[in-house]
Amino acid sequence: MNFAHTSVLIQESMGLLKPRSGERYLDGTLGGGGHAEEILLRSSPDGRVLGLDWDEDAVTAAGQRLSRFGERLTLRRANFDQAKDILAAINWSRVDGVLLDLGVSSHQFDAAERGFSFQASAPLDMRMDRRQKLTALEIVNSFPEAEIAKIISDYGEEPRARRIAAAIATERKDRVIETTIDLAELIVRIRGKRSRAHHPATQTFQALRIAVNRELETLKRFLEYGYELLQPGGRMVIISFHSLEDRLVKTAFRKWSEKCICPPRTLKCECGWSQKAQRLTRKPIIASAEEVRANPRARAAKLRAVVRL
Numbered sequence: 001m002n003f004a005h006t007s008v009l010i011q012e013s014m015g016l017l018k019p020r021s022g023e024r025y026l027d028g029t030l031g032g033g034g035h036a037e038e039i040l041l042r043s044s045p046d047g048r049v050l051g052l053d054w055d056e057d058a059v060t061a062a063g064q065r066l067s068r069f070g071e072r073l074t075l076r077r078a079n080f081d082q083a084k085d086i087l088a089a090i091n092w093s094r095v096d097g098v099l100l101d102l103g104v105s106s107h108q109f110d111a112a113e114r115g116f117s118f119q120a121s122a123p124l125d126m127r128m129d130r131r132q133k134l135t136a137l138e139i140v141n142s143f144p145e146a147e148i149a150k151i152i153s154d155y156g157e158e159p160r161a162r163r164i165a166a167a168i169a170t171e172r173k174d175r176v177i178e179t180t181i182d183l184a185e186l187i188v189r190i191r192g193k194r195s196r197a198h199h200p201a202t203q204t205f206q207a208l209r210i211a212v213n214r215e216l217e218t219l220k221r222f223l224e225y226g227y228e229l230l231q232p233g234g235r236m237v238i239i240s241f242h243s244l245e246d247r248l249v250k251t252a253f254r255k256w257s258e259k260c261i262c263p264p265r266t267l268k269c270e271c272g273w274s275q276k277a278q279r280l281t282r283k284p285i286i287a288s289a290e291e292v293r294a295n296p297r298a299r300a301a302k303l304r305a306v307v308r309l
């Protein structure tokens with residue numbers, strides 16, 4: 001399978017994950033397998049990787065790319081939110097490192113029929129896991145107008161979210177808004193012609209994608225217990241591409257690093273919490289100008305890391 005995706009922040013993520021021979025790693029967002037390949041190379045000859053992705057195309061492509069590593073790589077088509085159960089099922093109680101490189105792969109954008117892109121006409125789909133039922137078509141054509149406005153505003157930070165949602169509500173009285181182009185044209189009518197740098201539908205499409213895949217809810221659930229997957233001394237690296245994702249990671253990593261999470265001014269500690277981890281990055285690491293020049297997708301990437309105590 002032709003799976004085009006350039007991995008971001010490879011050197012920076014590996015510098016923090018520090019793959020070593022004999023160790024076990026979880027790559028929860030396998031994509032094209034770029035990060036997983038690097039972990040396998042750096043943990044030669046016997047480091048192992050469990051790679052998860054909920055997109056069948058990614059699992060197939062990574063399986064082909066990484067076949068030379070044989071039994072050192074275990075693949076599952078799954079949500080990283082199920083990592084705990086999958087680790088138990090393969091008798092790995094904990095791992096030495098976890099990597100999440102969130103969001104979509106370039107392959108998902110490039111495969112027009114997946115409906116992530118407004119560059120080509122395709123059904124409004126946007127599911128990363130095509131076993132799930134909810135699609136962008138359903139959100140656009142059947143969610144209440146106010147809910148659509150909230151999605152576009154919150155996840156897309158689109159200033160004209162309410163006007164776009166109102167136009168969707170009017171349009172769908174007459175016909176089903178079926179394709180990516182139908183929706184993109186409607187947005188252009190509200191937002192005006194595209195500027196050279198930025199298509200006016202970019203933020204709305206991003207918002208719908210995040211809603212369809214419940215990306216923030218999944219990350220939030222994972223961050224409630226993620227540290228439990230790590231051995232003492234194990235490291236977790238998370239790369240995010242959206243400010244709301246980065247805020248969730250930052251807040252969780254800060255909490256994991258607290259000694260006590262009682263409300264301020266509590267006289268005696270009653271939270272029962274103990275420090276789980278230590279931050280390896282106070283500020284997020286971002287891509288160098290050189291990397292952004294070579295791969296514009298890297299511009300939005302923010303990397304944070306912790307080590308389990």
Ligand SMILES: C[S@@+](CC[C@H](N)C(=O)[O-])C[C@H]1O[C@@H](n2cnc3c(N)ncnc32)[C@H](O)[C@@H]1O
Nearest residue numbers: 007029031032033034035053054055079080101
């Ligand atoms: C940015 S790509 C990862 C690229 C990969 N690190 C590489 O170097 O090729 C993100 C991948 O994560 C997957 N993904 C996103 N959220 C997921 C989730 N909750 N569970 C499993 N996979 C997820 C997507 O399907 C996509 O293939």
